[in-house]
Amino acid sequence: MIRTATPDDAPGVVELRAVVHPYLVRGVASTRQMIAEPPPGEDWTAYVAEVDGQVVGWVSAFRNIHTTEPDVGEIALPHVHPDHRRRGLGQALTTRALDHVTALGVRRIRTWAQPDSLPFARRNGFTPSREVRYSALNLRPAPPAPEPPSGVLVHPLAGLDPRRVHRLEAAAATDEPNDVPFERVTYENWVWDVWENLGLDREASTAVEVDGELVSFSLVKRDGDRMWSDYTGTLPEHRGRGLALLAKQTSLHRAAARGIRVAYTSNDEANAPMLAVNARLGYRPVASQWSCLRELP
Known part of the structure; x- marks a missing residue:
């Protein structure tokens, strides 16, 4: 099931993130805060993929309000648990996120992709531009x-x-x-x-x-x-x-x-x-x- 995220999803989202992207750090309390009280003016929303009551996918989408460039939307890095990939969950989450930012009237959308996900990004109309390094x-x-x-x-x-x-x-x-x-x-x-x-x-x-x-x-x-x-x-x-x-x-x-x-x-x-x-x-x-x-x- 793909649905809008709620504050009660925060523990499951953090647990999923630790598996998929362990180098991204955001705790349960701040994740709950982000879902319950989104940033003002961003039209922020998020979606989860749920299987048997477990959060196995996550994506957020919003308007970028930190730039003077007009009408920019963003889709944060989608998360899908390795045990539930190749079932269409990543595509379903991305489609919901694209629908949300498109409805905001944006003309340019940015998302993030790992190197092995670049073919998926291209299939959804995105062109890779800049590489970002994560370090520990x-x-x-x-x-x-x-x-x-x-x-x-x-x-x-x-x-x-x-x-x-x-x-x-x-x-x-x-x-x-x-x-x-x-x-x-x-x-x-x-x-x-x-x-x-x-x-x-x-x-x-x-x-x-x-x-x-x-x-x-x-x-x-x-x-x-x-x-x-x-x-x-x-x-x-x-x-x-x-x-x-x-x-x-x-x-x-x-x-x-x-x-x-x-x-x-x-x-x-x-x-x-x-x-x-x-x-x-x-x-x-x-x-x-x-x-x-x-x-x-």
């Missing part, structure tokens, strides 16, 4: 705490004014390599997606301050003893000084001290500076996905 880092032993340079302060997000952190992320993310520019981050949507996300670890998440200004940061979202480096960024005028490395290594050190044993992250293959930071920290590639685009008449 074992936090046993914990990375050492780095020493900030003179005049540089390092803070946990806990206790900081969220508006300062929002301004930093909005300015740092504008030139990130992407098929769809990430350039419109309203404070209200950022609060929903980041600050009030039930998975955000504000003690491990780190911001770097120079001359009274927040200039770099690294966000940590966790599920038990796993974490996701949600975003690491630096203001353009402060790049090339090792501040992103400082922020991320500090956040990883703090996360390890708080019981996290493995960290995951992702980067566009064209984002050489962050790939270099992750390599220096010891991350190793574990998977890849392709951003795929479909134009509608």
Whole structure:
């Protein structure tokens, strides 16, 4: 049965994700929150495939409101349990998602596909565009705490004014390599997606301050003893000084001290500076996905 997801599906969705895409980290509480209270303005929805009362498939679809490019819709990476593939569930989920975003009046749709799923994406009208690398880092032993340079302060997000952190992320993310520019981050949507996300670890998440200004940061979202480096960024005028490395290594050190044993992250293959930071920290590639685009008449 293919049906609209409900908050009670959250445990099954997280269990499915751990099997299909173990490098994607989102816990039960934040998944339930996402289903029960979708992001404002996104027209977000999700569908599950259910077999004998078990969630064996999942997909979400929504309007992209973080870009000035008009009428962009997105279909998040479909999940189908390996034991239930080749039965048409992936196609049924994708069709429901396509119908939803098409009804929103979008003219361009982006989805994500693993390399072995690219033929499926092409059959549904999508063209592969950009490759994204997923990487993992074992936090046993914990990375050492780095020493900030003179005049540089390092803070946990806990206790900081969220508006300062929002301004930093909005300015740092504008030139990130992407098929769809990430350039419109309203404070209200950022609060929903980041600050009030039930998975955000504000003690491990780190911001770097120079001359009274927040200039770099690294966000940590966790599920038990796993974490996701949600975003690491630096203001353009402060790049090339090792501040992103400082922020991320500090956040990883703090996360390890708080019981996290493995960290995951992702980067566009064209984002050489962050790939270099992750390599220096010891991350190793574990998977890849392709951003795929479909134009509608």
